[in-house]
Amino acid sequence: MGEALEIAKVLVAPTTKLIEMVGQAIGTAYEPRQKRKLADATAYEISVIGEAMRNAADVPIVYDKNGVVINSEDFNRLMQRTGTRLALQEATKQLNIENIIDNAYEILEKEEKCSDDPVEQGWINRFFDSVAGISDEDLQNLWGKVLAGEIKQPNSYSLRTLDTLKNISKHEAELFQKIAPFILERNSSFFLPSSNELLEKYNIAYRDIMILDECGLINSGGFVSLNLSVSNTKPEFMYNKTKLVMVYGTKSDENVISIGEFELTRAGKELFALLDSIPNDEYVVDFADEVEKENHGSVKISIYQINSIEEAQINYQLTALHTFPINSEEK
Incomplete structure (x- = not known):
């Protein structure tokens, strides 16, 4: 009799999802930076309030037999300055929040689609509570990337x-x-290889590692090693954005080699993915050379140029850029 109709699932635009989420979170409609002058207006408001605070005089306070006495007129002025201070604080927080939302919007403008799964309310609350006090521009950019990433794929960034x-x-x-x-x-x-020689050569002090450990970004304690089981037919590999390091054993039997490491925490991994860092190619060559020397005779290591990395699939050039030991092809 009737005909079943299949309703197509409409993908929400990333910027639309952001605007809806922000409206629910902060209770006001959000307009992109290019469509408003709110940031300039808020900055002006802050400067005016700040000037008023600087011009304010101290309230005369008298102590007599009745205790501390404040003239009612002076008290009213005090209350006005208190309100001014609170207004300044809240205006600053609002400006911080809107700068970070603007950064996220500019990222999401370049995206065509995103997951339609909602961002968890608990995550939204924690996020906006956290960013109100972030005034540094570089940190605001980082927070904007976090917000954009969570909009695109909820549960990308943990509460931790x-x-x-x-x-x-x-x-x-x-x-x-x-x-x-x-x-x-x-x-x-x-992970960051923990070789003292490499750390010293590339000006990475152990105190820097300790600071990052205290921040919760990297694990520096203990003697942690990356163990690789390799043979001449079973390689192991490590990589960055541009280079693939392939490690083979020199015998048919599997051999385990160990590489000291400082491993990133979950928070470290999630934030590392946001950084616009360029891998150091010279470092990769030095790393491969050191691993081969420490396991001389038991491993052969080659470095390849990566073409692309998509969903854990690594496409790389088949001709090695470097091979260690250097004369291994003649053996």
Whole structure:
């Protein structure tokens, strides 16, 4: 009799999803930066309020037999200045929040689609509670990337990561950016090789590692090693964005080699993915050379150029850029 109709599932545009979420979270409609002058207006408001605070005089306070006495007229002025201070604080928080939303919007503008799964309310609450006090521009950019990433794919960033990022200073973020070019990945694990020689050569101090450990971004304690089981037919590999390091054993029997590492925490992994870092190619060559020398005679290591990485599938050039030991092809 009737005809069943299949309703197509409409994908929500990433920017639309952001605007709807922000409206629910902060209770006001959001307009993109290019469509408004709110940031400039708010900045002006802050400067005016700040000037009023600087011009305010102290309230005369008298102590007599009746205790502390404040003239009612002076008390009213005090209350006005108190209101001004609170208004300044809230205006600053609002400006911080809107700057971060603007950063996320600009990222999502370049995306055509995203997951239609909703962002969890608990995550939204934690996020906006965390960002109100973030005034540094670089950190605001990082928070904007977190928000955009969570909009595109909910559950990309844990609550623990939000708490970790909230407590990171600009200096600590710069330290993390400093080690980023030297991070390698294996089986979804991200690590910084702990070789003292390499750390010293590339100006990475152990105190920097300790600071990042205290931040909750990297594990520096203990003697943690990456164990690779290799043979001449069964390789193991590590990689960054541009280079693949392939490790073979020299015998048919499997041989286990160990590489010291400082592994990134979950928060470290999630934030590392947001950094615009360029891998250090020279470091990768030095790393492969050192691993071969420490296991001389038992391994052969080759470095390849990566063409692309898509969903854990690595496409790379078949001709090696470097091979260690250097004369291994003649043996």
